[in-house]
Amino acid sequence: MTNVIPKEILKIYHRLEKQGFQAYFVGGSVRDLLLKRKVKDWDLTTNATPEELLKVFPDGFYDNQFGTVGVPLKIEDKEEVIEITTFRTEQSYTPTHKPEKVTWGKTLDDDLSRRDFTINAIALRIGEKNVFELIDPYDGEKDLKKKIIKAVGDPSLRFKEDALRLLRAIRIATELGFTIDKDTWEKIVEDAPLIKHISAERIKIELLRVLASENPYDGIMLLKNCGLLEQILPELLKGIGISQARPGRHHKDDVFTHNLLSLKFCPSKDPVVRFATLLHDIGKPEVSAKDKQGLVTFHNHEVAGARMVEKICDRLKFSRKEKEKVIMLIRWHMFSVNENQTDAAIRRFIRKIGVENVKDMMDLRVADRLGGGTQTAESWRLKLFKEKIEEQLKPAPFSINDLVIDGNDVIKILNIKPGPIIGKILNEIFAEVDEDLSKNNRKFLDQRVRELGQNLIE
Numbered sequence: 001m002t003n004v005i006p007k008e009i010l011k012i013y014h015r016l017e018k019q020g021f022q023a024y025f026v027g028g029s030v031r032d033l034l035l036k037r038k039v040k041d042w043d044l045t046t047n048a049t050p051e052e053l054l055k056v057f058p059d060g061f062y063d064n065q066f067g068t069v070g071v072p073l074k075i076e077d078k079e080e081v082i083e084i085t086t087f088r089t090e091q092s093y094t095p096t097h098k099p100e101k102v103t104w105g106k107t108l109d110d111d112l113s114r115r116d117f118t119i120n121a122i123a124l125r126i127g128e129k130n131v132f133e134l135i136d137p138y139d140g141e142k143d144l145k146k147k148i149i150k151a152v153g154d155p156s157l158r159f160k161e162d163a164l165r166l167l168r169a170i171r172i173a174t175e176l177g178f179t180i181d182k183d184t185w186e187k188i189v190e191d192a193p194l195i196k197h198i199s200a201e202r203i204k205i206e207l208l209r210v211l212a213s214e215n216p217y218d219g220i221m222l223l224k225n226c227g228l229l230e231q232i233l234p235e236l237l238k239g240i241g242i243s244q245a246r247p248g249r250h251h252k253d254d255v256f257t258h259n260l261l262s263l264k265f266c267p268s269k270d271p272v273v274r275f276a277t278l279l280h281d282i283g284k285p286e287v288s289a290k291d292k293q294g295l296v297t298f299h300n301h302e303v304a305g306a307r308m309v310e311k312i313c314d315r316l317k318f319s320r321k322e323k324e325k326v327i328m329l330i331r332w333h334m335f336s337v338n339e340n341q342t343d344a345a346i347r348r349f350i351r352k353i354g355v356e357n358v359k360d361m362m363d364l365r366v367a368d369r370l371g372g373g374t375q376t377a378e379s380w381r382l383k384l385f386k387e388k389i390e391e392q393l394k395p396a397p398f399s400i401n402d403l404v405i406d407g408n409d410v411i412k413i414l415n416i417k418p419g420p421i422i423g424k425i426l427n428e429i430f431a432e433v434d435e436d437l438s439k440n441n442r443k444f445l446d447q448r449v450r451e452l453g454q455n456l457i458e
Helices: 007-018 028-035 050-056 108-113 140-146 155-161 164-176 182-197 200-212 216-226 228-232 255-264 271-278 301-315 320-331 343-353 355-371 380-392 407-414 420-435 442-457
Strands: 023-026 043-046 068-075 078-086 088-091 101-104 123-126 132-135
Touching: 007 023, 007 043, 007 068, 007 078, 023 028, 023 108, 028 123, 028 140, 050 068, 050 078, 088 108, 155 164, 155 182, 164 182, 164 200, 164 216, 164 228, 182 216, 182 228, 200 216, 200 271, 216 228, 216 255, 216 271, 255 271, 255 355, 271 320, 271 355, 301 320, 320 355, 343 355, 343 380, 343 420, 355 380, 407 420, 407 442, 420 442
Parallel strands: 043 078
Antiparallel strands: 023 043, 023 123, 068 078, 088 101, 123 132
């Protein structure tokens, strides 16, 4: 198994042992090794204190209260950090993910006893002749084989020590396709309100990891069934029981179910796009009404939804870039598609949502269709629309910078000084040329600049 562990990681492990310290691989790295999954994070635990670790690894850094020293290294020309944690015995009486007190443990058993789940409480030691020795006091290997997430010891105590573990249980179960042990599940349901003690940044990280998994639909359903979704995204639950049924329409499910099914069928692997897909119709309950025939309507739900997700993204501490993408996808996801749309209309659509967002918007439309009960991912109109978009993207969408004249030309033609009038003229002629690209020639534009200039200057 040592051939799976990068040699740079093994050097750090053996360096600790040569200095007379105990060293063990632990946590997710051991779990992933046993599952024969790609290891994302290599974690070590040791009886060396942080101060001693910094003497062994002078280029390491230690700037937190958890006893973890980060050691930078390069693996296949990529900058990585391996985390080495001193054996710990934590005494924490608040669920904030910040222990009230941390004392260094003397043994590996001390350390494993305070970990969250049995499958994360397995340690691995490399013995003589590279023979692997597993230290597994809580039968984590058995739970791996049974595909079960089970708390170490008393689940109620584990979650009250650190409420982030509530979300971690759901996230790990979702990523691995595991079920959650009955007693552990019951305590998650009971302690779900404790998640309010966890910072929004930590919640966002776990939520996006659920959405990035192979089973995001299952993950969100777990969050709903245990009560965590109510704490994290209560707006989403308002769609429960809001019927979308209308004669001749394919929608049969309520708004909540439709949002979740759209997530299930979303082609994008981007968790931010999946987040937007999950919330794309979140504005419907707010604008729900009845028409003269007594049938349900959701006029401007995309506008209401965009306002709502702006607040949600702020609450969950999304970056500005992430927030802008989510708002844009939801605000414009009701774009019209028909066979009579002109090239100019297609170009306006591309500029409105941004070239970089075209694929994401198409993925959301496909998810919306499949999540609404249609059997095909694309209608013939949507296929034609996508073909027209591809045509306009080659080599690049037409923009004001593609005009054969610029601001300096306008100044020379009209013999005027720089000012707001320049931008007005350029925007006017761009709108004309965008409707008919053949007009993008010097003779036509020179004449139009003079005409527009004369009207504006007068």
